[in-house]
Amino acid sequence: MKDFSDFTNRFRIKNSLPGVLTTLFLYGFLFFVQFALIYAVGHYLKEREDLFQWVVFVVDLGVGLHIVNDKRNDPVYKVAFLFTMIVLPLFGAFLYILSKWDIMRRWFSEKFETSKKKNFTYYRQDPEIMEETRSEDPLFYNTARFLWNQEDFPIYRNGECDYYPIGEDYWHRMLQELEKAEKFIFMEYFIVQQGEMWDSILDILKRKVQEGVEVRLMYDGTAVLTKLPIKYPQAMEELGIKTKVFKPIVPVLSLYQNHRDHRKILVIDNKVAFTGGINLADEYVNLKAPFGHWKDTGITIYGAAVRSFTNMFLAMWDVNADDPESFRPYIMPPEEEYKGKKSGYVIPFGDDPYGKNRVGKEVYNDMVNQAVNYLHIMTPYLILDDETKSDLIHLAHTGTDVKIITPHIPDKKIVFRVTRSYYKELIRNGVEIYEYTPGFVHAKSFVSDDRKAVVGTINCDYRSLFLHFECAAYFYDEAMARKVEGDFQETLKECTPFTMDMCMEFNYFQRAAGRVLRIFAPIM
Incomplete structure (x- = not known):
């Protein structure tokens, strides 16, 4: 070593x-x-x-x-x-x-489906839990039934879980839990970049390998362009860290590389799982500030529900492996469901652009259509298809409080222009838009009625909803929903409300550019 x-x-x-x-x-x-x-x-x-x-x-x-x-x-x-x-x-x-002409699409899609089917043997759905949700909330029950029947994602009684309103808290909890690892550490991230955050994690991973803990790292192939050296996987292997790059970028005109792995997953010993918007790079924990203060969120989940994240990671790893392997050593025998004081339910789920359903979009649309008192959204990009836009407007017309927080300082100016092009129509129809004044919002969260919340990696744009591999956790849980809503209200204090007068201040070129770019948004 x-x-x-x-x-x-x-x-x-x-x-x-x-x-x-x-x-x-x-x-x-x-x-x-x-x-x-x-x-x-x-x-x-x-x-x-x-x-x-x-x-x-x-x-x-x-x-x-x-x-x-x-x-x-x-x-x-x-x-x-x-x-x-x-x-x-x-x-x-x-x-x-x-x-x-995605020459690899059929091969990749078939291999991914095979991997998921192999994984299915390790999933199980407790029928008692499913029936409980029917009596508590029939609409949520329908969403849970869709996720299980169509996508094989079970619903669990929610045990212990935590919510992090800022990247720094999430990072520090990661370090604490990594130190406890005894059997394995699985990491799947869109971005890994050398710096203080990654170095602190890598230091622990190196020590854990020496202690006999199995460590696997997978990151998206776009990192090879600017984030990491081309031979970084070999360097990780030298340290004993099994490493794979998801769809390395190749200089060939093909849509093979259009579908990226945008997930952020950390699983430790099948006991705790992390997800959210936070990648492994310094700007996500405000050690760098290229776009002002970086507002991000994350969650940890403990107990039986962690198995779903373990399965998601292993299915993706299996697709990128030369030789398929058995998942049995990593999926512990089904442990007894959480029997403590019941606070609610959780459904970890993933989204597959090669699949038959747009899972993230379906879940988000269900959140919109089922909200009664309020629906609050944080998203870095607001590029809506006609269905979602109409649903948000209809919800506002019913008198439901609909608020959306977006960044004030953009990381991508063209996408920011497209995002702002939606403001006028939404505001005119009762949807309230707020921009996070200190900087950039990278959080991806939906919360409604102090009962339902989704936290994960899924942006409100076409790339996340149609083209990327994503993941999230859907909570039907009053305690978690109140945490997410509390963070929304605190963030709102640092936001500027966008008004119709401010929309009218856009000059002709800005309005025209926004309209034109919206046409091309699905293929950007």
Whole structure:
């Protein structure tokens, strides 16, 4: 085993700015070559005007008919692609063909389904608990039944759980629980970046490996562009940490790399699970402040419900493994359900863009449609499909208190412009919008009626709801809902209410840009 300080220094040097720029230049150059070839073909056809017009007509007509009749496409996607074809003939059709030409999709989808089915043998649903929810809240019961019947996610009696209104508290609890690990540590994160936060975690992981604890780390392949050295997995293996990269970015024009692993999961010994919006990088715990104060949230869950997060991690790991393995050593025999003072229920769930259902969207829409007294949302991005937007407006029209907190300082200016383009219509119809004045809100939470709450990784945008692998926990629990709502009210004190007058202050260019960008939002 190599010295940890030498290891850290060695691989930080390799992740220096020149190395990052070299990687970005190489990938950018290869993508440029492919676009240049496409342009050359287009230019060749354009010089032969008659041939070009016929090619454009035939290709656009064929692709347009396919878009209209493709039952798998959401209407907003159809509009986005059809509009692109009008503005950019042939190129728009090529973009759609490219979106369908995911040469790895079938292979990955089938492998993931096989892994989930293998995992199913370790799930179980206590029928007594399901029946309890029917009598307590028939609408919540319907959501729970959907998650079990369609997606195999059980509902559990909620045992001990904690809510963290800021990344720093979440991080410190992570360190405490990691120190207690005796058997295994599973980590699945969208972003891992070297810095004080990751170094503190890695120091514990190294010691735990030496103590005989099995440690597995999986992170999304986009990290290779700017966050971590290309050979970082090999470096982790040298420390005894099993490491996998989810869908490494390859410089080939294909939608294979469009579906990212946006989950944040930490499971320790099948006893405690962490999730929420917090990645393993310094800005998430305010050690850096590129966008002002970073507001994020997270949760820990203890007891039988942790098994669902263990299963989610192992299913994803199995897809990325060369050889399938048995999960039995990591899924303990079903322990007795929580029998203490019952506070409510919890359903950990994941979302799979290759699956038949848009699970995160279904859960969020159920939260909207079932709210009575209030619905409060925190989200970094507010890019709504027509169904969700209409449901929010209808809910506000019924007299329900609907409030949404979004960032005041954006991390992505184009997405921020699209988010603000929804304000006017929502505010005019009774939805209250607030921007977090100190900085950036990265929290993803829904809470309603002091009874229901969802906390996890799912943003209110097309990428999270349609394209990414996500996870969250749905609580039917008064204690947890009050914690989430209490945090919402405290955050509200640091927010600026957005008014119709402020919407009218947007200049013509800002309003026009927002409208245009909204059309392309589903394919951004």
